[in-house]
Amino acid sequence: MSGDYILEMNHITKEYGSVAVLKDVTLRIRPGEIHALLGENGAGKSTLMNVLFGMPVIHSTGGYRGEVIVDGEKTNILSPMDAMDKGIGMVHQEFMLIPGFSITDNIKLNREITRPWAVSRVLGSDLEFLNRGRMAEDARAALDSVGMGIDELALVSGLPVGHMQFIEIAREIDKRGIKVLVFDEPTAVLTESEAQQLLGVMKDIASRGIAIIFITHRLDEVMDAADTITILRDGTLVQTLDKKKTSQEQLAALMIGRGDESVISVSRREKEISGKVAMEIRDLWVNMPGEVTRGVDLDVMEGEILGIGGLAGQGKIGIPNGIMGLYEAAGKVKLFGKDLPLNNAAGALKCGLAMVSEDRRGVGLLLDQSIEDNIVFSAMQVNGRFLKKWLGQKDAAAIRAHADKMVADLDIRCTSAQQPVGTLSGGNQQKVCVARALTLEPKFLFVAEPTRGIDIGAKQLVLDTLVRLNRETGMTIVMVSSELQELRSVCDRIAIIAEGRVEAVLRPGDSDVEFGLAMSGASRKGGKRK
Amino acid sequence: MNKKSFTEHIKKYAVTYLFIMLSVFFIIVSGMDIHYVASQLLLRLNRNAFIVLALIIPIIAGMGINFAITIGAMAAQIGLLLTISWGVSGIVGILLAGSITLVLGSLFGFLIGKLLNKMKGQETIGSMILGYFANGAYQLLFLFIFGSLIPLSDKVTIVGATGVQNTLNLTGSVGLYKAVDGIFQVPFLTGLYVLCACAAAFAVFQYTRKKTSLRRMAVTVGVVVFLAALTMVPAIGDIFRKTARHNAITVPVITWLLIGVLCLFNSTVMSTRLGQKFRAVGQSQTVANAAGIDVDRTRVIAIMISTVLAGWGQIVFMQSDGIGTFQTYAAHEQVGLYAGAAILVGGASIDRATNTQALIGTFLFHSLFITAQSAASNLFGDSAVGEYFRAFLSYGVIALALVIYAWRASKKKKEGSLDLSAMAKN
Ligand SMILES: Nc1ncnc2c1ncn2[C@@H]1O[C@H](COP(=O)(O)OP(=O)(O)OP(=O)(O)O)[C@@H](O)[C@H]1O
Ligand SMILES: [Mg+2]
Numbered sequence: 042m043s044g045d046y047i048l049e050m051n052h053i054t055k056e057y058g059s060v061a062v063l064k065d066v067t068l069r070i071r072p073g074e075i076h077a078l079l080g081e082n083g084a085g086k087s088t089l090m091n092v093l094f095g096m097p098v099i100h101s102t103g104g105y106r107g108e109v110i111v112d113g114e115k116t117n118i119l120s121p122m123d124a125m126d127k128g129i130g131m132v133h134q135e136f137m138l139i140p141g142f143s144i145t146d147n148i149k150l151n152r153e154i155t156r157p158w159a160v161s162r163v164l165g166s167d168l169e170f171l172n173r174g175r176m177a178e179d180a181r182a183a184l185d186s187v188g189m190g191i192d193e194l195a196l197v198s199g200l201p202v203g204h205m206q207f208i209e210i211a212r213e214i215d216k217r218g219i220k221v222l223v224f225d226e227p228t229a230v231l232t233e234s235e236a237q238q239l240l241g242v243m244k245d246i247a248s249r250g251i252a253i254i255f256i257t258h259r260l261d262e263v264m265d266a267a268d269t270i271t272i273l274r275d276g277t278l279v280q281t282l283d284k285k286k287t288s289q290e291q292l293a294a295l296m297i298g299r300g301d302e303s304v305i306s307v308s309r310r311e312k313e314i315s316g317k318v319a320m321e322i323r324d325l326w327v328n329m330p331g332e333v334t335r336g337v338d339l340d341v342m343e344g345e346i347l348g349i350g351g352l353a354g355q356g357k358i359g360i361p362n363g364i365m366g367l368y369e370a371a372g373k374v375k376l377f378g379k380d381l382p383l384n385n386a387a388g389a390l391k392c393g394l395a396m397v398s399e400d401r402r403g404v405g406l407l408l409d410q411s412i413e414d415n416i417v418f419s420a421m422q423v424n425g426r427f428l429k430k431w432l433g434q435k436d437a438a439a440i441r442a443h444a445d446k447m448v449a450d451l452d453i454r455c456t457s458a459q460q461p462v463g464t465l466s467g468g469n470q471q472k473v474c475v476a477r478a479l480t481l482e483p484k485f486l487f488v489a490e491p492t493r494g495i496d497i498g499a500k501q502l503v504l505d506t507l508v509r510l511n512r513e514t515g516m517t518i519v520m521v522s523s524e525l526q527e528l529r530s531v532c533d534r535i536a537i538i539a540e541g542r543v544e545a546v547l548r549p550g551d552s553d554v555e556f557g558l559a560m561s562g563a564s565r566k567g568g569k570r571k
Numbered sequence: 572m573n574k575k576s577f578t579e580h581i582k583k584y585a586v587t588y589l590f591i592m593l594s595v596f597f598i599i600v601s602g603m604d605i606h607y608v609a610s611q612l613l614l615r616l617n618r619n620a621f622i623v624l625a626l627i628i629p630i631i632a633g634m635g636i637n638f639a640i641t642i643g644a645m646a647a648q649i650g651l652l653l654t655i656s657w658g659v660s661g662i663v664g665i666l667l668a669g670s671i672t673l674v675l676g677s678l679f680g681f682l683i684g685k686l687l688n689k690m691k692g693q694e695t696i697g698s699m700i701l702g703y704f705a706n707g708a709y710q711l712l713f714l715f716i717f718g719s720l721i722p723l724s725d726k727v728t729i730v731g732a733t734g735v736q737n738t739l740n741l742t743g744s745v746g747l748y749k750a751v752d753g754i755f756q757v758p759f760l761t762g763l764y765v766l767c768a769c770a771a772a773f774a775v776f777q778y779t780r781k782k783t784s785l786r787r788m789a790v791t792v793g794v795v796v797f798l799a800a801l802t803m804v805p806a807i808g809d810i811f812r813k814t815a816r817h818n819a820i821t822v823p824v825i826t827w828l829l830i831g832v833l834c835l836f837n838s839t840v841m842s843t844r845l846g847q848k849f850r851a852v853g854q855s856q857t858v859a860n861a862a863g864i865d866v867d868r869t870r871v872i873a874i875m876i877s878t879v880l881a882g883w884g885q886i887v888f889m890q891s892d893g894i895g896t897f898q899t900y901a902a903h904e905q906v907g908l909y910a911g912a913a914i915l916v917g918g919a920s921i922d923r924a925t926n927t928q929a930l931i932g933t934f935l936f937h938s939l940f941i942t943a944q945s946a947a948s949n950l951f952g953d954s955a956v957g958e959y960f961r962a963f964l965s966y967g968v969i970a971l972a973l974v975i976y977a978w979r980a981s982k983k984k985k986e987g988s989l990d991l992s993a994m995a996k997n
């Protein structure tokens with residue numbers, strides 16, 4: 042019975058130019074259910090949601106075919122505003138927040154609470170005064186309902202990425218009359234505990250009768266939170282399943298169209314790493330909001346892959362950000378025996394450091410430029426590679442060869458390496474970032490959450506590439522990740538950060554109990570351990 | 572930390588500090604009488620502030636410096652032309668010209684806004700080019716259409732030919748000269764004392780209502796007392812007072828009130844829903860659009876407001892003390908340039924501007940303007956250099972501001988992507 046559904050998207054087909062990215066996809070959602078939408082990078086998940094939300098990219102590229110039925114009524118959603126009026130809200134994969142605005146102003150953007158006065162009565166409601174007091178109250182309530190204690194008047198710029206996600210959600214919750222709420226990879230930028238908090242919030246929202254469409258790459262989350270699951274592959278509908286009648290393995294197989302690849306495995310290192318210290322960190326303090334590092338002492342050995350793990354907000358993300366000069370830092374850091382200037386981003390770069398940031402939005406891709414140009418951009422700027430000897434022209438052939446190799450290595454899903462980065466799916470953009478950092482061939486690489494928002498198959502490729510570079514070129518890698526499993530599969534040693542300090546340095550083979558204790562800050566060993 | 576915020580401050584207002592030093596230097600080098608400089612400055616401030624203030628809203632809405640305010644000035648000149656032709660004089664005439672400006676300015680602003688929406692990201696240059704283009708249309712209108720298709724009285728047309736006279740006169744029987752300025756004039760010092768008293772009273776009042784901190788109240792009162800005390804120093808007070816050598820400097824109260832009202836308007840608009848839209852659109856069109864704000868419409872409104880305000884500013888300018896006549900075919904030409912340069916000198920950038928910046932900028936820019944000629948001829952022994960210097964100054968300021976902006980933006984971008992664009996092997 043179609044009356045059961047709050048939202049139906051029937052036989053949706055969308056083409057970008059001659060490429061069909063959605064082929065006859067049907068999605069039906071009941072009120073109060075959490076409906077997971079699964080698929081590899083580039084499967085068309087975001088595009089389907091863009092159709093639902095009436096995003097300009099859809100209409101400016103020829104629209105779509107098929108019908109959208111909201112609450113039993115056939116509609117054609119023309120703009121995001123239109124979608125909102127019809128009760129569809131979206132938490133975007135790319136944050137839709139204004140950095141220079143306070144949290145309150147963002148939550149209430151274009152839905153401000155106002156006070157009429159003489160002039161506005163004559164000239165229209167646009168001239169009503171903002172009632173900042175009541176706006177702040179509403180924002181406070183919305184923030185509380187997603188479990189965020191932060192000051193509602195703080196500016197958004199400078200907040201940690203995880204917080205922004207919750208602000209987006211708070212904004213959607215604050216909207217009245219919302220029927221369907223779309224979460225496009227909300228947990229991709231969250232740490233595990235934040236993700237748990239988010240799933241709780243989602244269940245809470247669903248229990249109020251609001252339908253949720255949940256896009257994610259984490260199958261455990263799907264099994265935890267979703268009621269129904271729809272899987273897309275290459276723009277086609279594979280299947281819609283009931284959560285109770287399926288398993289992670291089945292989902293993985295359906296998504297990728299191959300066997301189970303959810304377990305990441307990496308060949309172990311053959312020869313021992315040298316005893317030389319690559320980076321010596323002493324009493325490092327980093328003032329990164331939400332991820333404050335408080336006096337970290339750590340030695341990174343030359344040629345190793347060192348993992349940095351720990352719970353959200355404990356300060357593990359602060360370490361690379363502080364050393365790279367992106368946030369205010371104090372302490373002493375030596376790189377290959379030489380002092381590294383702190384609070385000096387340019388200085389850090391000059392010393393041969395590179396970093397893949399956890400902040401997807403700050404990755405600074407040139408969206409209009411092609412994949413190949415983005416991949417070689419930094420290497421060209423910084424060490425003058427990919428330039429011809431004479432007159433320094435771009436060496437197109439070398440660039441193409443290199444880019445094609447990266448595209449193949451990391452499985453960047455694209456029509457060709459000349460495709461503009463802006464038209465790639467979110468996960469594939471992330472892969473371009475990784476490719477760009479690797480192209481620099483740094484001696485020392487920080488990677489923070491390198492596999493966020495990347496599907497299982499691609500995750501394996503990214504990790505494999507890191508390991509291969511480490512083995513072949515001896516590149517020292519420090520990998521910060523909230524996924525312990527990932528750390529344990531590729532790292533030689535893993536430092537666990539709790540309360541801003543190194544709680545323990547463990548071996549991947551150490552027991553779960555030891556990891557658990559260290560993460561909770563109750564490790565017997567305490568302090569440093571070589 | 573403190574030292575850091577100090578250098579930040581200097582960096583942010585580098586242009587302003589540069590110009591403060593430059594204008595002090597110029598005033599000294601020009602060897603001009605300080606009384607003359609002060610009276611000219613006040614005169615020019617009250618003439619030009621209105622137009623400069625008209626630039627603020629488009630800047631906040633992310634459209635850069637609206638050089639198309641030139642077109643607002645054209646609307647005002649059409650309004651003045653018709654008013655003169657119809658023989659309406661005095662304050663009624665000004666109100667009539669103002670109404671015509673309101674209608675024409677809104678219409679022109681609407682069209683400019685629509686056009687600028689087609690060249691997003693290039694608004695500053697776009698509006699400049701639009702100004703030049705409109706100038707052509709204006710010439711055509713005044714040369715061939717007025718007087719033939721649109722009948723005008725022979726007070727403003729060239730007898731025996733088509734077209735409008737080369738210069739239009741507001742003085743004498745036309746009765747528009749000083750129609751606002753002349754309503755109520757007080758000596759500068761009296762005005763200053765009244766203003767000081769009001770400011771102090773307001774600060775105390777706000778404090779008793781617990782709307783401001785003790786410290787802020789004390790600072791306000793302190794500044795006010797200091798200013799008043801300063802004028803008690805004979806050497807300073809005598810600049811403004813009547814002495815054997817010169818008359819007292821007077822200020823037109825109504826014009827200043829109008830400027831005050833415009834400042835209030837700017838800040839009031841910014842605390843309304845519309846103001847929030849301007850800000851949001853200025854900071855991120857993508858986010859504003861996703862929040863359901865009609866970005867294009869908001870931008871058009873910003874330009875319409877700016878165009879009308881600039882038109883009114885042009886009327887304020889034309890009627891003001893010491894003008895009296897204007898070049899029909901050229902009076903609007905430099906309006907955008909000078910106003911844009913002034914606001915930039917005041918420390919505004921193409922994405923940030925406040926009332927204070929507009930006022931300070933007008934003050935500094937015109938202090939250079941007044942002294943440039945003498946200073947240049949004293950320095951280079953050639954008075955012709957001074958003329959060029961003015962144009963050099965205005966264009967120089969604008970170019971400098973654009974360069975600084977582009978530089979800052981690229982620095983910001985770099986900081987954003989630092990994490991990746993790393994230096995490899997050294
Ligand atoms: N504006 C555009 N122009 C051309 N092609 C586009 C555009 N936007 C997306 N595509 C293509 O559409 C396909 C689907 O992209 P989409 O963003 O929907 O993927 P996704 O399922 O959300 O992936 P991810 O998990 O990586 O976010 C991709 O191949 C992408 O390159
Ligand atoms: Mg996506």
